[in-house]
Amino acid sequence: xxxxxxxxxxxxxxxxxxxxxxxxxxxxxxxxxxxxxxxxxxxxxxxxxxxxxxxxxxxxxxxxxxxxxxxxxxxxxxxxxxxxxxxxxxxxxxxxxxxxxxxxxxxxxxxxxxxxxxxxxxxxxxxxxxxxxxxxxxxxxxxxxxxxxxxxxxxxxxxxxxxxxxxxxxxxxxxxxxxxx
Numbered sequence: 001x002x003x004x005x006x007x008x009x010x011x012x013x014x015x016x017x018x019x020x021x022x023x024x025x026x027x028x029x030x031x032x033x034x035x036x037x038x039x040x041x042x043x044x045x046x047x048x049x050x051x052x053x054x055x056x057x058x059x060x061x062x063x064x065x066x067x068x069x070x071x072x073x074x075x076x077x078x079x080x081x082x083x084x085x086x087x088x089x090x091x092x093x094x095x096x097x098x099x100x101x102x103x104x105x106x107x108x109x110x111x112x113x114x115x116x117x118x119x120x121x122x123x124x125x126x127x128x129x130x131x132x133x134x135x136x137x138x139x140x141x142x143x144x145x146x147x148x149x150x151x152x153x154x155x156x157x158x159x160x161x162x163x164x165x166x167x168x169x170x171x172x173x174x175x176x177x178x179x180x181x
Contacts, residue, residue, distance in 0.1 A: 023082070025065055088158070095114075096126070097135075100147065108122060
């Protein structure tokens, strides 16, 4: 089993590798994915931050973590990308951008149905994405259309920063919801 120092090194290495692989990940998602106790997670994030390896900040009501350098890559993630990546770690914004990327311009009604978001929830995320310069809403009320401003950038971000792996619980919930729509 090893000494506490051995486990501590393993936790820190595991945590750093995970954050490098999935930048912008939320603190609770790290805990859920890796099974690290919250106290241990806070401790190692603090230590990794002191060493200049990761940064933790509040964004959109979540504590999000970023590596200072990516695995095998040089420069840190540009600030505008950090904001977008952290937002894309949430299911609704990611679904919105994927839908717009794959299907093109869409009305808010079609978009809300496609991503299973309520009107207020969809509106909230569209405002955030619009403020980031990622989407634009055009047209008169009742005839609005939502489109990506720069599909190429979204494509690059989605490819460069993969989604989090699905846990067995995620797969069960998805399977169950497909059986009982």
